Amino acid sequence: MSRSAHPAGPRHGDVLPEGHYAAPPADLNVLDPKVWARTVTRNGDGAVTVGGLDVARLAEEFGTPAYVLDEDDFRARCRAWADAFGKDADVFYAGKAFLSRAVVRWLKEEGLNLDVCSGGELTTALDAGMPAERIAFHGNNKSAEEIHRAVEAGVGRIVLDSFQEIVRVAHIAQSLGMRQRVQIRVTVGVEAHTHEFIATAHEDQKFGLALAGGQAAEAVRRALQLDGLELIGIHSHIGSQIFDTSGFEVAAHRVVGLLKAIRDEHGVELPEIDLGGGLGIAYTSDDDPREPHEIAKALSEIVTRECEAAGLRTPRISVEPGRAVVGPTAFTLYEVGTIKQLEGLRTYVSVDGGMSDNIRTALYDAEYSVALVSRTSDAEPMLVRVVGKHCESGDIVVRDAFLPADLAPGDLIAVPATGAYCRSMASNYNHALRPPVVAVRDGEARVIVRRETEEDLLRLDVG
Ligand code: LLP
Numbered sequence: 001m002s003r004s005a006h007p008a009g010p011r012h013g014d015v016l017p018e019g020h021y022a023a024p025p026a027d028l029n030v031l032d033p034k035v036w037a038r039t040v041t042r043n044g045d046g047a048v049t050v051g052g053l054d055v056a057r058l059a060e061e062f063g064t065p066a067y068v069l070d071e072d073d074f075r076a077r078c079r080a081w082a083d084a085f086g087k088d089a090d091v092f093y094a095g096k097a098f099l100s101r102a103v104v105r106w107l108k109e110e111g112l113n114l115d116v117c118s119g120g121e122l123t124t125a126l127d128a129g130m131p132a133e134r135i136a137f138h139g140n141n142k143s144a145e146e147i148h149r150a151v152e153a154g155v156g157r158i159v160l161d162s163f164q165e166i167v168r169v170a171h172i173a174q175s176l177g178m179r180q181r182v183q184i185r186v187t188v189g190v191e192a193h194t195h196e197f198i199a200t201a202h203e204d205q206k207f208g209l210a211l212a213g214g215q216a217a218e219a220v221r222r223a224l225q226l227d228g229l230e231l232i233g234i235h236s237h238i239g240s241q242i243f244d245t246s247g248f249e250v251a252a253h254r255v256v257g258l259l260k261a262i263r264d265e266h267g268v269e270l271p272e273i274d275l276g277g278g279l280g281i282a283y284t285s286d287d288d289p290r291e292p293h294e295i296a297k298a299l300s301e302i303v304t305r306e307c308e309a310a311g312l313r314t315p316r317i318s319v320e321p322g323r324a325v326v327g328p329t330a331f332t333l334y335e336v337g338t339i340k341q342l343e344g345l346r347t348y349v350s351v352d353g354g355m356s357d358n359i360r361t362a363l364y365d366a367e368y369s370v371a372l373v374s375r376t377s378d379a380e381p382m383l384v385r386v387v388g389k390h391c392e393s394g395d396i397v398v399r400d401a402f403l404p405a406d407l408a409p410g411d412l413i414a415v416p417a418t419g420a421y422c423r424s425m426a427s428n429y430n431h432a433l434r435p436p437v438v439a440v441r442d443g444e445a446r447v448i449v450r451r452e453t454e455e456d457l458l459r460l461d462v463g
Helices: 055-062 071-085 101-110 119-127 144-153 163-175 212-225 246-266 292-310 323-329 360-364 454-460
Strands: 048-050 066-070 089-094 113-116 135-137 157-160 180-187 191-194 196-198 229-235 239-242 272-274 316-319 330-342 346-351 381-387 396-404 412-416 437-441 444-449
Touching: 048 055, 055 066, 055 330, 055 412, 055 437, 055 444, 066 071, 066 323, 071 089, 071 101, 071 292, 071 316, 071 323, 071 437, 089 323, 101 113, 101 119, 101 444, 113 119, 119 135, 119 144, 135 144, 144 157, 144 163, 157 163, 163 180, 163 212, 163 229, 180 212, 191 246, 196 246, 212 229, 212 246, 229 246, 239 246, 246 272, 246 292, 292 316, 323 330, 360 396, 396 412
Parallel strands: 066 437, 089 113, 089 316, 113 135, 135 157, 157 180, 180 229, 191 239, 229 272, 272 316, 346 381
Antiparallel strands: 066 330, 191 196, 330 346, 330 412, 381 396, 437 444
């Protein structure tokens, strides 16, 4: 590929919307620590290493595509969340972001609890030895069988999401001669995403029971009457990839309003409040997430202030970060297969994975960054679109990114911040084989979820 075919800087002309891409970074070889896992670095000869291991050697040993997860970083983030909230609060890792037996063991060792939202996640958690009392069970349509298993196992809390479920859980608990600790999930009329939140009109969703119109208060009334239930608190989850606490402020204000109404009506002060997850991470250098200790301070101040104003004892707070724990700890390692230059339009770099290992770009228009990791390059930056190998034009991994103009088939590139909602939302589209998750730590690499094989595919196909 000739350099002249790739003049520096954006060259898609009018094809991309104004402002959709930034100027190229000063040096493409520099890996921004904001978006890369903590132990990722370039060594003296330019190779990228993680956990002390050269990524090219990881690719040789484990193949590509592969999710590479920095175990030290994961553990450090667990500790940061646990320390930030301290002993008077509880942090539940949201397993939907990424769950495996190894992850469960790390959570257990580093003092985090676990939020699961399906029978499959519950089985993984219990199988890997998470004590049931440290598990919260979520979901807007848990089956009777899932509820039975959760109650029987002794999960610490079930988060109730509908009138039907209040009765179902109560009956199942009673039939087992148990009393299940529960929270009620409410919708507070706030939806938060990144820097924005909207404080009206978001009761129109499948989750929770609305505060507005009194459904939540009615749910509390019913739950308090049932012997099989011990109502311990109110739960609210307001959105995803949130960078600022103003949405939580409104949510806490409204939840505390309900706690006060419950005290006034029933003479009961519920001891817990769960503010859900949704804390944002840096996918690109433009993102500036807040640290766990800042979030913990802000949330506990908000709840304390609201409770003092309402004349209530401050309840125990819990939160459920998923993305903010695991997201930054992994990157996806791909090999470049083809490079196609459409003169005057765009340059497509195809990798050996795609929407089957990262659906987020196609599904949410998510932004990612990307870097050449098998070598350094002094070539000028070229604006590219990184795409996968699936039979669909929407199969985009990174919409607009700069890679060096001498990029060639066989080079390894990596997309950082893919620890959350990539492997957990991976699919077998086109009978793709879902990539492995390779955990690295202190110079050692270990497969924690193995690569799928064609035998795995055929094993399910029993026709
Ligand atoms: N708690 C509840 C009740 C939730 O519904 C969720 C996420 C979380 C905690 C964790 O949220 P996090 O801290 O990870 O943002 N697939 C989407 C995200 C869906 C999140 C659903 N609920 C994505 O890839 O962005």
